[in-house]
Amino acid sequence: MEVAMDLTLRLRDAANHHLARYEPLVLLAAPLLALLAARILHAAAAAVADRGLRAVLLALAMTAIKLLPGVSAYIDAEKRKVVDQLQSGGTSTKSTLRTELPTVGLSNQVINDLETLKVRDVNWQGKCSGTVYIAGSESEGHFALINKAYSMFSHTNPLHQDVFKSVAQLEAEVVAMTAALLGSKEKSSGGQICGNMTSGGTESILLAVKTSRDYMRSKKGITKPEMIIAESAHSAYDKAAQYFNIKVRRVPVNKEFLADVKGFKRCINGNTIMMVGSAPGFPHGLIDPIEELGELSSRYDICLHVDLCLGGFVLPFALTEWTGGLYVSPTIAGSRPGGLIAGAWAAMMSLGLNGYMENTGHIMEVSKKIQRGIEDIPGLFVIGKPDMTVVAFGSDLVDIFEVNDIMSSKGWHLNALQRPNSLHICVTLQHTVIYEEFLKDLKDSVDTVKANPGPISGGRAPIYGAAGKMPDRGMVRELLVEFMDSSC
Numbered sequence: 238m239e240v241a242m243d244l245t246l247r248l249r250d251a252a253n254h255h256l257a258r259y260e261p262l263v264l265l266a267a268p269l270l271a272l273l274a275a276r277i278l279h280a281a282a283a284a285v286a287d288r289g290l291r292a293v294l295l296a297l298a299m300t301a302i303k304l305l306p307g308v309s310a311y312i313d314a315e316k317r318k319v320v321d322q323l324q325s326g327g328t329s330t331k332s333t334l335r336t337e338l339p340t341v342g343l344s345n346q347v348i349n350d351l352e353t354l355k356v357r358d359v360n361w362q363g364k365c366s367g368t369v370y371i372a373g374s375e376s377e378g379h380f381a382l383i384n385k386a387y388s389m390f391s392h393t394n395p396l397h398q399d400v401f402k403s404v405a406q407l408e409a410e411v412v413a414m415t416a417a418l419l420g421s422k423e424k425s426s427g428g429q430i431c432g433n434m435t436s437g438g439t440e441s442i443l444l445a446v447k448t449s450r451d452y453m454r455s456k457k458g459i460t461k462p463e464m465i466i467a468e469s470a471h472s473a474y475d476k477a478a479q480y481f482n483i484k485v486r487r488v489p490v491n492k493e494f495l496a497d498v499k500g501f502k503r504c505i506n507g508n509t510i511m512m513v514g515s516a517p518g519f520p521h522g523l524i525d526p527i528e529e530l531g532e533l534s535s536r537y538d539i540c541l542h543v544d545l546c547l548g549g550f551v552l553p554f555a556l557t558e559w560t561g562g563l564y565v566s567p568t569i570a571g572s573r574p575g576g577l578i579a580g581a582w583a584a585m586m587s588l589g590l591n592g593y594m595e596n597t598g599h600i601m602e603v604s605k606k607i608q609r610g611i612e613d614i615p616g617l618f619v620i621g622k623p624d625m626t627v628v629a630f631g632s633d634l635v636d637i638f639e640v641n642d643i644m645s646s647k648g649w650h651l652n653a654l655q656r657p658n659s660l661h662i663c664v665t666l667q668h669t670v671i672y673e674e675f676l677k678d679l680k681d682s683v684d685t686v687k688a689n690p691g692p693i694s695g696g697r698a699p700i701y702g703a704a705g706k707m708p709d710r711g712m713v714r715e716l717l718v719e720f721m722d723s724s725c
Contacts (some may be wrong), residue, residue, distance in 0.1 A: 244692070260289060260594065320695070363671035365650040367547075367663030372596075379587065386576075386583035391694025393575025404575040407582040409433050414585055418553040419545075434578055436547040439473040446477035446511070449540040453510035462510040467496035467525065469518040483510070494518075496525035496623045502533060511540035516548045520654050520661065521620045526547070553623055554597035596666060600626050603672050604664045610676040616683055620659055631659035635686040642696030643682035651677065653697075 250301055293517035302310045332647075343350070361369055380496055390404060390567045392552050398405040412432040413421075421430045435441045439708040446464065453459045466474050470487075478485045488500035512534055514525040527543055545552070604626045611617050616634035623629070631637050637658050645687070651660045666676065 245463065251276065261605050328474050341620055345480050350521075360648055361650075361667075363674075364648050364668070365667060366652050366661060368650070369667055370665045371595075372666035372669070379584070382587055383580045383584050385531070387580040388576070390574040391574070392580035395573050395575055395578060396720060399590065401575055404578050407575075408578045411578065411581050411585060415549070418550070420566050434581065436573070436577075438471070438544075440478065441546075442542075442544065443477045445542045446474065446483065447481050449511040449542065450483060453540065458512055459508055463504075463506070463508045464511045465501050465504045465509060466513040467501075467515070468519070469494065469496070469520050469523075469525075470513050471519050471546065474513060474544040475647040484508070494521050494523055496530065498526055498529045498533060501530065505533075505539070506535050507539070509539050509540055513542050513544060515544045516552060517546075517623075517625045517627055519547065519627070520659075521629040522623045522625050522661065522663070523621045524624045535547060546628060548625055551600070554593050600664055600666060603669045604628060607662065607664060607668075607672055607676065610672075611679070612692070614676075614683055615680075616687065620657070621669065626664040627661055628664065629654060629659050629661035631657050632683070635683060635690065638677075639686045639690065639692060639696065640682045642693050643685050644678060645696075646693070647678045648680070651676060 281293070303312065357379055362374065371383065372378070373380050375381065387605060390407075393401040393404045395401060395404045395408055411434060416430040416432065435444065449464070450462050453462065461484070462482075463486055464478065465486045465488060466472070467488050467490055469490050475485060486504040488497050488504060491497045491500075496514055504639070512530055514527045514530045516524045516527055518525065531541055604623065608619055608623055608628050610627065611619055611630045616632050617630050618632065620629040620631060632640070637660055639655060640655055641660050644651060651662055662675070664672075
């Protein structure tokens with residue numbers, strides 16, 4: 238004991254003697270600076286682990302460059318030019334918007350005003366990728382039936398189920414019928430599937446992510462949740478992550494542009510609450526290896542969300558061997574339009590299984606014809622092997638965004654994609670009578686770009702091309718935020 242005490246005293250004396258040469262302020266500041274340096278190193282290591290060394294170094298370099306005199310102002314001016322060019326495609330300006338109520342009400346004149354505004358819409362029938370999924374026009378057939386059902390229940394609100402009992406029943410039946418399409422009658426489902434109708438795909442994704450977060454917090458006590466998604470997953474998952482404070486681990490797709498199961502496995506840790514698979518993915522229309530992701534999530538006891546935004550009412554009628562599940566929860570919105578529920582119920586009941594089978598057959602047939610037609614156009618190639626109704630295509634010969642600008646001038650509205658630069662068309666019933674015109678216009682557009690390469694006046698090819706090549710994705714994000722703010 239005495240030896241230990243003696244050793245302690247000698248060490249203390251030696252330390253005091255060594256530190257006596259330093260100012261007291263230095264001795265006070267040194268541990269604080271060491272703590273600060275440790276925190277910086279820890280943050281840097283976390284950033285590298287999350288975003289990769291290249292992305293972190295690039296972000297630091299861009300930050301340093303922006304500090305140079307004049308650089309930040311130049312970048313802001315260039316962003317302003319891009320935002321102005323993006324806004325130039327709009328048909329309305331702030332100067333034409335009404336900002337005050339009329340002193341005297343317009344009464345039925347408002348219908349005429351609405352019709353005048355509606356005429357300004359582009360010709361969307363068969364010319365848009367996705368967008369409208371019903372065949373025909375608003376005044377006939379299935380289209381008119383759904384509109385009538387909506388108008389009958391436009392005043393209802395399922396929040397008040399004691400008042401609008403009819404809407405509550407319609408919603409319950411829509412959920413039950415949808416669940417049956419996705420396997421609720423199978424023994425493996427347990428038969429305990431419930432759900433609610435939402436305003437659209439984004440709200441459904443938000444609910445799935447929030448439910449997984451809450452469930453895993455209750456089950457495993459996870460307070461710093463993370464979710465794993467493929468690069469091809471919908472951007473709404475990033476929105477959900479921002480809303481619910483969840484860290485996103487984004488995994489690059491494999492050579493077939495599908496979710497990389499091995500990459501997902503490498504990202505799993507004690508904070509993982511969920512993984513996401515798409516059936517199909519929005520960009521390229523390819524179905525991720527859902528069964529493998531399901532086995533992985535089961536093995537590690539984490540949630541799996543399957544995004545069926547584009548496939549929910551196609552897959553059950555197009556791939557008979559496919560099995561799926563339903564994962565829904567109470568909605569974010571309290572009040573909801575009952576007309577949407579009535580419209581959905583009317584659509585499902587009026588078509589029936591045979592109607593869905595017939596419509597799906599037409600859509601799938603046209604999708605394959607469009608795929609083959611694109612493959613026959615010299616200079617174009619189809620991305621991956623489309624499983625469903627989304628066909629993505631690019632080119633190694635011409636600027637695909639210049640092709641898109643030519644197609645836009647012909648009245649077509651396609652979706653522009655990046656990494657790789659490409660376009661896609663989401664095939665609907667609207668295209669079954671006009672697909673030949675689409676293929677002809679696409680071939681003519683490719684030939685036009687071959688003969689006269691370079692952007693056309695008012696086209697957006699330079700913007701899309703620059704955004705795709707821009708190494709600093711943060712700058713792209715800033716550009717889009719500025720565009721959104723300036724549109725308010």
